Amino acid sequence: xxxxxxxxxxxxxxxxxxxxxxxxxxxxxxxxxxxxxxxxxxxxxxxxxxxxxxxxxxxxxxxxxxxxxxxxxxxxxxxxxxxxxxxxxxxxxxxxxxxxxxxxxxxxxxxxxxxxxxxxxx
Numbered sequence: 001x002x003x004x005x006x007x008x009x010x011x012x013x014x015x016x017x018x019x020x021x022x023x024x025x026x027x028x029x030x031x032x033x034x035x036x037x038x039x040x041x042x043x044x045x046x047x048x049x050x051x052x053x054x055x056x057x058x059x060x061x062x063x064x065x066x067x068x069x070x071x072x073x074x075x076x077x078x079x080x081x082x083x084x085x086x087x088x089x090x091x092x093x094x095x096x097x098x099x100x101x102x103x104x105x106x107x108x109x110x111x112x113x114x115x116x117x118x119x120x121x122x
Contacts, residue, residue, distance in 0.1 A: 008043050010106055011098040014113040015039030018094050021117050022087060030087055038064065038091050042098025049099070057099045064095055090120060 019035030030038075045060035068088050093116060097109045 004047070004102075007101045007106065008040065010110070011039040011043035011101050012036050014097055014101075014109065015094055017113060017117055018090060018120070021120050022090070025120075030091060035091065035094050039094050039098040042095035042100075043102055044098075045095075046099035046102030049102070061092065061095055061099075065092065068092075086120065090116065 015036030015038060016032065018039075019030070019032040022035065023031040041060060041064065042057075045057045048056040048060075068091060072088065094113075097113055101109045
Protein backbone atom coordinates (compact mmCIF):
# COMPACT_ATOMS: atom_id res chain seq x y z
CA UNK A 1 0.00 0.00 0.00
CA UNK A 2 2.78 2.45 0.92
CA UNK A 3 4.61 1.54 -2.28
CA UNK A 4 1.53 2.48 -4.30
CA UNK A 5 1.28 5.88 -2.64
CA UNK A 6 4.99 6.54 -3.11
CA UNK A 7 4.71 5.65 -6.81
CA UNK A 8 1.70 7.97 -7.17
CA UNK A 9 3.75 10.72 -5.51
CA UNK A 10 6.64 10.09 -7.89
CA UNK A 11 4.26 10.27 -10.86
CA UNK A 12 2.91 13.56 -9.55
CA UNK A 13 6.45 14.88 -9.12
CA UNK A 14 7.45 13.87 -12.64
CA UNK A 15 4.39 15.59 -14.05
CA UNK A 16 5.19 18.70 -12.01
CA UNK A 17 8.75 18.72 -13.36
CA UNK A 18 7.64 18.67 -16.98
CA UNK A 19 4.76 21.06 -16.27
CA UNK A 20 7.13 23.54 -14.66
CA UNK A 21 9.44 23.35 -17.65
CA UNK A 22 6.53 23.99 -20.03
CA UNK A 23 5.39 26.96 -17.92
CA UNK A 24 8.82 28.53 -18.21
CA UNK A 25 8.58 28.37 -22.00
CA UNK A 26 5.07 29.86 -22.09
CA UNK A 27 3.63 26.76 -23.75
CA UNK A 28 0.18 27.41 -25.15
CA UNK A 29 -1.26 23.96 -24.57
CA UNK A 30 -0.36 22.65 -21.14
CA UNK A 31 1.62 23.58 -18.09
CA UNK A 32 2.04 23.19 -14.36
CA UNK A 33 -1.48 21.82 -13.76
CA UNK A 34 -2.04 19.69 -16.84
CA UNK A 35 1.12 17.58 -16.83
CA UNK A 36 0.73 16.34 -13.22
CA UNK A 37 -2.88 15.44 -13.98
CA UNK A 38 -1.78 13.51 -17.06
CA UNK A 39 0.90 11.70 -15.03
CA UNK A 40 -1.67 10.74 -12.40
CA UNK A 41 -4.05 9.57 -15.14
CA UNK A 42 -1.29 7.32 -16.43
CA UNK A 43 -0.52 6.03 -12.94
CA UNK A 44 -4.17 5.35 -12.16
CA UNK A 45 -4.67 3.58 -15.47
CA UNK A 46 -1.60 1.50 -14.60
CA UNK A 47 -3.29 0.56 -11.32
CA UNK A 48 -6.51 -0.29 -13.17
CA UNK A 49 -4.53 -2.51 -15.54
CA UNK A 50 -3.76 -4.83 -12.63
CA UNK A 51 -7.48 -5.49 -12.25
CA UNK A 52 -8.94 -4.98 -15.73
CA UNK A 53 -6.01 -5.90 -17.96
CA UNK A 54 -3.56 -3.96 -20.06
CA UNK A 55 -6.27 -2.58 -22.31
CA UNK A 56 -7.13 -0.12 -19.52
CA UNK A 57 -3.87 1.73 -20.23
CA UNK A 58 -4.41 1.63 -23.99
CA UNK A 59 -7.95 2.95 -23.68
CA UNK A 60 -6.89 5.75 -21.37
CA UNK A 61 -4.07 6.73 -23.73
CA UNK A 62 -6.44 6.80 -26.71
CA UNK A 63 -8.86 8.91 -24.66
CA UNK A 64 -6.04 11.30 -23.79
CA UNK A 65 -5.04 11.54 -27.44
CA UNK A 66 -8.63 12.40 -28.38
CA UNK A 67 -8.72 15.13 -25.72
CA UNK A 68 -5.38 16.52 -26.94
CA UNK A 69 -6.55 16.65 -30.55
CA UNK A 70 -9.91 18.13 -29.59
CA UNK A 71 -8.29 20.74 -27.39
CA UNK A 72 -5.87 21.75 -30.12
CA UNK A 73 -8.30 22.16 -33.00
CA UNK A 74 -9.37 25.71 -32.10
CA UNK A 75 -5.77 26.75 -31.41
CA UNK A 76 -4.47 25.37 -34.70
CA UNK A 77 -7.22 27.05 -36.73
CA UNK A 78 -6.44 30.50 -35.30
CA UNK A 79 -2.69 30.47 -35.78
CA UNK A 80 -1.15 30.84 -39.21
CA UNK A 81 2.05 28.88 -38.62
CA UNK A 82 2.30 25.28 -37.52
CA UNK A 83 2.93 25.18 -33.77
CA UNK A 84 4.47 21.69 -33.80
CA UNK A 85 3.51 18.71 -31.70
CA UNK A 86 6.12 18.76 -28.93
CA UNK A 87 3.73 19.46 -26.01
CA UNK A 88 1.30 16.85 -27.25
CA UNK A 89 3.98 14.18 -27.50
CA UNK A 90 5.35 15.23 -24.11
CA UNK A 91 1.89 14.70 -22.60
CA UNK A 92 1.69 11.20 -24.05
CA UNK A 93 5.18 10.38 -22.74
CA UNK A 94 4.28 11.70 -19.26
CA UNK A 95 1.16 9.52 -19.35
CA UNK A 96 3.27 6.50 -20.32
CA UNK A 97 5.77 7.24 -17.55
CA UNK A 98 2.94 7.37 -15.02
CA UNK A 99 1.60 4.04 -16.23
CA UNK A 100 5.09 2.51 -16.27
CA UNK A 101 5.75 3.62 -12.69
CA UNK A 102 3.00 1.40 -11.34
CA UNK A 103 4.64 -1.79 -12.52
CA UNK A 104 8.14 -0.85 -13.64
CA UNK A 105 11.31 0.63 -12.25
CA UNK A 106 11.00 4.04 -10.62
CA UNK A 107 14.64 5.03 -11.32
CA UNK A 108 14.14 4.35 -15.03
CA UNK A 109 11.06 6.58 -15.09
CA UNK A 110 12.84 9.33 -13.16
CA UNK A 111 15.88 9.34 -15.45
CA UNK A 112 13.65 9.26 -18.52
CA UNK A 113 11.65 12.22 -17.24
CA UNK A 114 14.84 14.15 -16.45
CA UNK A 115 16.15 13.52 -19.94
CA UNK A 116 12.84 14.63 -21.41
CA UNK A 117 12.93 17.84 -19.35
CA UNK A 118 16.40 18.60 -20.71
CA UNK A 119 15.27 17.89 -24.28
CA UNK A 120 12.23 20.12 -23.89
CA UNK A 121 14.43 22.89 -22.52
CA UNK A 122 16.68 22.72 -25.58
